[in-house]
Amino acid sequence: MTVALALLLGCGVVGALAPRYLLRLSDPVVALVAWLVSVLAVMATSAVAMLLLLLPDHGLGLAVLTAVHDCWQSLQHGTTPGIEAMSGLVGIALLTGLLVRLAIVGVHSARRRAAARQEHLAVLRVAGRREAGAHTTLWLEHDHPFAFSLAGKPGVVVATEGLRRHLTPAQVDAVLAHEHAHLDGRHHQLITIADAVAATLPFLPLFKRAAAAIREFVEMAADLTAARAHGVEAVTGALVRVSAHGAPGTALAMSGDAVEHRLIQLRKRPHAPGPARRVLTCGLAGATALVLPGTAAFGALFAVMLLTCPSG
Amino acid sequence: MRGLGELEAAVMDVLWHAGEPLRVRQVLERLDTGKALAYTTVMTVLDNLHRKNWVSRELDGKAYLYEPTLSRAEAAANALREVLSASGDPQAALMHFVQSGTREESELLRKALRRKASKK
Numbered sequence: 001m002t003v004a005l006a007l008l009l010g011c012g013v014v015g016a017l018a019p020r021y022l023l024r025l026s027d028p029v030v031a032l033v034a035w036l037v038s039v040l041a042v043m044a045t046s047a048v049a050m051l052l053l054l055l056p057d058h059g060l061g062l063a064v065l066t067a068v069h070d071c072w073q074s075l076q077h078g079t080t081p082g083i084e085a086m087s088g089l090v091g092i093a094l095l096t097g098l099l100v101r102l103a104i105v106g107v108h109s110a111r112r113r114a115a116a117r118q119e120h121l122a123v124l125r126v127a128g129r130r131e132a133g134a135h136t137t138l139w140l141e142h143d144h145p146f147a148f149s150l151a152g153k154p155g156v157v158v159a160t161e162g163l164r165r166h167l168t169p170a171q172v173d174a175v176l177a178h179e180h181a182h183l184d185g186r187h188h189q190l191i192t193i194a195d196a197v198a199a200t201l202p203f204l205p206l207f208k209r210a211a212a213a214i215r216e217f218v219e220m221a222a223d224l225t226a227a228r229a230h231g232v233e234a235v236t237g238a239l240v241r242v243s244a245h246g247a248p249g250t251a252l253a254m255s256g257d258a259v260e261h262r263l264i265q266l267r268k269r270p271h272a273p274g275p276a277r278r279v280l281t282c283g284l285a286g287a288t289a290l291v292l293p294g295t296a297a298f299g300a301l302f303a304v305m306l307l308t309c310p311s312g
Numbered sequence: 313m314r315g316l317g318e319l320e321a322a323v324m325d326v327l328w329h330a331g332e333p334l335r336v337r338q339v340l341e342r343l344d345t346g347k348a349l350a351y352t353t354v355m356t357v358l359d360n361l362h363r364k365n366w367v368s369r370e371l372d373g374k375a376y377l378y379e380p381t382l383s384r385a386e387a388a389a390n391a392l393r394e395v396l397s398a399s400g401d402p403q404a405a406l407m408h409f410v411q412s413g414t415r416e417e418s419e420l421l422r423k424a425l426r427r428k429a430s431k432k
Contacts, residue, residue, distance in 0.1 A: 120391075120394070120395045121317075122317060123390075123391045123394060123395075124391050124395070125317045125318065125320070125321050126317070126320050126321050126324050126361075126366060126387070127324075127384070127387040127388050127390070127391040128321075128388065128391070129325070130318070130321065140388035140391065140392060141384045141385045141387075141388045142385065142388040142389055142392060144392075146392070148395075158395075160388070160392070
């Protein structure tokens with residue numbers, strides 16, 4: 001019971017406090033990995049907690065705890081196995097329900113988005129001029145400088161001729177590189193996942209803020225990729241020129257803060273780390289995020305034991 | 313060229329380039345798809361485009377004359393508007409380089425850039 005409660009507490013602490021630290025990570029790709037792994041870790045750790053409640057021998061495999069078994073017994077007094085098993089069952093049922101809902105919402109919105117994409121593509125393909133490349137680009141005869149990418153198999157980039165008219169060639173390349181980075185990094189899919197998490201599990205900041213945070217991280221990651229290939233000047237220049245013209249028929253929510261934030265981030269950190277270093281930091285961040293809820297739980301448990309158990 | 317969608321695009325391209333109403337035969341002659349297409353294929357494509365309101369047609373003698381209902385720029389503007397104002401969650405379906413901008417916003421950005429420039 002105590003272990004399970006400690007694990008749940010660890011999940012709660014990580015779920016509440018992790019966003020604060022994740023948002024401070026300087027490399028957006030590391031932040032992406034750490035955030036998504038944290039979400040996974042909190043889910044997995046709470047599942048383990050529920051299972052521990054159900055298992056009759058819940059100390060199983062926890063070497064640290066068997067070593068302090070006496071203390072563990074004293075902490076445990078007062079609860080009957082019946083209550084544990086019941087709460088374990090209720091917890092498992094609750095968790096399963098939430099995960100099923102997450103899967104349903106995720107699949108449903110992925111399908112809806114795919115359908116909308118097909119509809120858009122049907123129109124864009126006819127209206128645009130097709131340019132083959134690593135990713136197909138559809139050029140639209142329109143004076144507003146504007147670009148976006150549509151996921152899919154394969155994904156496409158849509159860009160307006162206005163981009164070439166109002167931006168320098170380096171800036172145009174930067175914009176296209178930014179969109180290619182979205183497609184290569186599977187950013188659309190990450191956002192679909194984050195949206196589903198935020199919509200179905202809105203009770204911890206780690207989940208609730210996932211949608212906005214992941215959106216921000218993918219933009220910054222794509223900016224960095226574009227900056228590496230075409231220079232920071234090209235990316236910032238393009239950001240200002242494209243946003244200054246505005247999107248045609250502005251039906252979307254404003255995101256002025258986002259653009260300025262991106263400019264500031266690019267100024268602060270104009271160079272993406274090399275691939276080897278990035279893999280290493282991503283691995284480290286991911287591993288840390290994965291064990292953090294459990295570590296927090298055992299840390300707390302250990303502290304409680306030290307405080308409550310007389311030495312010897 | 314793959315799929316009907318791309319054939320439609322190629323046919324529209326021919327019509328937009330022509331600048332005058334064309335017969336199926338003329339469209340077929342001007343199509344440069346890398347392989348020979350059947351007359352009936354082009355006719356079907358033009359029929360589809362007519363059904364979707366991309367082209368209008370007028371009987372001239374025995375054959376139809378086809379012409380785009382919109383200029384390429386108008387079609388592009390319509391397509392953009394449709395994509396951007398799509399119901400549901402367009403933001404998730406596509407990712408913009410920047411989402412949108414207003415006068416105040418761009419002023420903000422210019423300021424941000426000036427700060428950057430003056431720092432150097």
